[in-house]
Amino acid sequence: MPDSFIQSLVADLKPVRRLNNRDPWLVMGLLCLAAIGAVSATIGLRADLIAGHPADIVLLRSGVMLALGAASLAAVIAYARPGVGQHADGWVWAAVVAALFPAIAMLSAIEGQFPKWILTAPSGALCLGISLTIALVLGAALTSWVRRGASTRPVLQGWLIGLSSGAFGTFSYSLHCASTTVTYAGFWYTGAIVLSAGIGRLALPGLLRW
Amino acid sequence: MKADERSLGQLMALSQAGDARAHEAVLVASQRWLRRFFAGKIGPEHAEELVQETLLVVHTKRASYDPSRPFLPWLAAIARYRWVDRLREIYRQQSDVYAEPSECIDAEETVSAKLSLDRLMTHLSDGQRTAITLVKIQGLSLADASQACGQSLSLVKMNIHRGLRRLSSLVEED
Numbered sequence: 001m002p003d004s005f006i007q008s009l010v011a012d013l014k015p016v017r018r019l020n021n022r023d024p025w026l027v028m029g030l031l032c033l034a035a036i037g038a039v040s041a042t043i044g045l046r047a048d049l050i051a052g053h054p055a056d057i058v059l060l061r062s063g064v065m066l067a068l069g070a071a072s073l074a075a076v077i078a079y080a081r082p083g084v085g086q087h088a089d090g091w092v093w094a095a096v097v098a099a100l101f102p103a104i105a106m107l108s109a110i111e112g113q114f115p116k117w118i119l120t121a122p123s124g125a126l127c128l129g130i131s132l133t134i135a136l137v138l139g140a141a142l143t144s145w146v147r148r149g150a151s152t153r154p155v156l157q158g159w160l161i162g163l164s165s166g167a168f169g170t171f172s173y174s175l176h177c178a179s180t181t182v183t184y185a186g187f188w189y190t191g192a193i194v195l196s197a198g199i200g201r202l203a204l205p206g207l208l209r210w
Numbered sequence: 211m212k213a214d215e216r217s218l219g220q221l222m223a224l225s226q227a228g229d230a231r232a233h234e235a236v237l238v239a240s241q242r243w244l245r246r247f248f249a250g251k252i253g254p255e256h257a258e259e260l261v262q263e264t265l266l267v268v269h270t271k272r273a274s275y276d277p278s279r280p281f282l283p284w285l286a287a288i289a290r291y292r293w294v295d296r297l298r299e300i301y302r303q304q305s306d307v308y309a310e311p312s313e314c315i316d317a318e319e320t321v322s323a324k325l326s327l328d329r330l331m332t333h334l335s336d337g338q339r340t341a342i343t344l345v346k347i348q349g350l351s352l353a354d355a356s357q358a359c360g361q362s363l364s365l366v367k368m369n370i371h372r373g374l375r376r377l378s379s380l381v382e383e384d
Binding site: 006007014018150152 | 225226227228230233234237238241262265266267269270271272273274275276277279283284286287288290291
């Protein structure tokens with residue numbers, strides 16, 4: 001005979017919709033498209049993109065940011081459910097590859113060849129502001145989905161949600177960005193993604209604990 | 211009748227769809243499993259409360275269970291997370307925890323050595339494990355534990371603090 005506590009839980013039972021792994025992919029994809037649409041409508045896309053012949057650097061940085069966003073999103077999804085021995089480490093490799101951009105920027109600074117204009121470029125603040133704004137929207141949607149689950153790794157989840165939304169947010173903005181240098185991306189894009197990850201680490205664990 | 215791993219997963223899937231009988235069966239089986247799981251890992255006055263807290267999570271977070279995966283690792287992960295959380299809470303409150311001889315765990319329902327709380331304890335240093343076992347599980351006072359294990363009072367406190375932090379991060383890492 002179940003005790004009264006169990007009976008009270010049974011009395012409270014309602015059908016629930018299972019956590020679906022496809023939902024966050026769909027939501028992040030749609031929000032990214034909406035963000036790109038908003039960027040296009042307000043500040044415009046790069047001319048080479050509109051012409052259908054994007055520069056190599058645009059393809060390269062877009063690929064890296066999309067891979068980083070997708071790998072960290074896959075980890076967020078894997079860690080949204082309780083489980084023992086779960087490992088979704090693809091994001092680490094994606095982050096290592098993405099780190100080549102700031103590494104190159106740092107090397108050029110060491111060699112005294114870092115272009116000073118990059119630090120003071122007005123587009124830098126725009127890059128940070130727009131990327132982080134988009135990341136905030138993406139991160140809020142992702143957090144809301146993760147909260148339906150029961151993550152046993154809230155601190156890591158905070159980092160990963162920030163990383164994923166930061167990478168997708170910066171990618172959405174980058175389709176406007178006229179820059180064609182690795183050092184610019186290594187400084188401003190990395191800054192936006194790292195800031196987003198840091199905000200996720202600081203702000204989210206408390207919301208994800210249960 | 212004891213529900214096996216597969217039938218527990220199937221019952222949980224029915225629970226998610228709103229089947230009250232299946233939900234009751236899952237909760238009763240989980241309660242039995244959790245009582246064995248927590249036995250000897252925390253004082254008995256906290257153990258029953260911890261079982262109820264974990265059952266409440268099983269109920270409220272049932273949407274997070276994936277029926278294509280085994281049920282017990284899902285339950286064990288929730289139980290471990292709540293256990294470490296509770297140890298930290300007890301540590302913060304500096305309340306006393308008393309010992310009770312631990313019940314033997316039914317081998318059939320033990321998930322695996324990998325999942326056990328004992329395995330987590332093996333990742334602690336000897337000093338940390340001894341301090342946590344004496345004070346947080348057996349319920350000795352800090353002074354008695356200090357005498358029993360030969361660590362100074364401040365070392366016992368430090369070992370408990372660091373050990374609980376380590377346990378907490380282990381639960382998050384595993």
